[in-house]
Ligand code: PAN
């Protein structure tokens with residue numbers, strides 16, 4: 001791990017392997033129970049475990065003062081009429097924020113707080129989304145190309161996937177005749193449900 005300042009290029013797809021030291025691939029099977037249409041999910045899974053999104057990151061010590069950064073790439077696709085998306089999470093240390101910068105593609109960042117507030121911010125190339133502390137976040141690709149975002153968050157943030165895994169998000173984004181549409185999630189099952 002580097003102990004001096006450093007830089008690296010990230011704009012070209014062929015630079016990803018050399019600029020990052022960790023590559024995570026998340027397939028459909030990692031998103032069980034997250035899509036509304038369980039039958040469409042199972043049918044798609046039966047025909048092959050599709051690659052839904054990838055993360056490239058640079059390892060740094062997971063301590064306050066460090067920053068973790070990388071690329072999130074959500075591939076285009078749908079399960080039923082629900083767009084491909086990330087698992088989504090709260091940070092384990094709730095008081096930690098995150099910044100996303102959209103480099104390619106089209107989509108949204110769906111967010112919610114444990115107090116019951118919700119927010120949806122658009123992603124398109126050149127747009128920044130600031131995730132305030134205490135807000136869970138999930139990237140959703142509403143376009144026909146890869147959604148590529150660069151993210152930065154505090155080294156000690158950690159990831160709490162279990163909360164979202166159990167409750168889902170309060171909002172879903174569905175394709176209604178080609179138009180991304182935000183709808184309430186009737187299956188949301190948190191403490192205020
Ligand atoms: C991002 C996310 C990345 C993948 O780096 O980790 O977009 O999403 P999931 O972690 O929800 O699978 C981030 O928000 N880090 O904190």
Ligand code: ZN
Nearest residue numbers: 091098137153
């Ligand atoms: Zn995060």
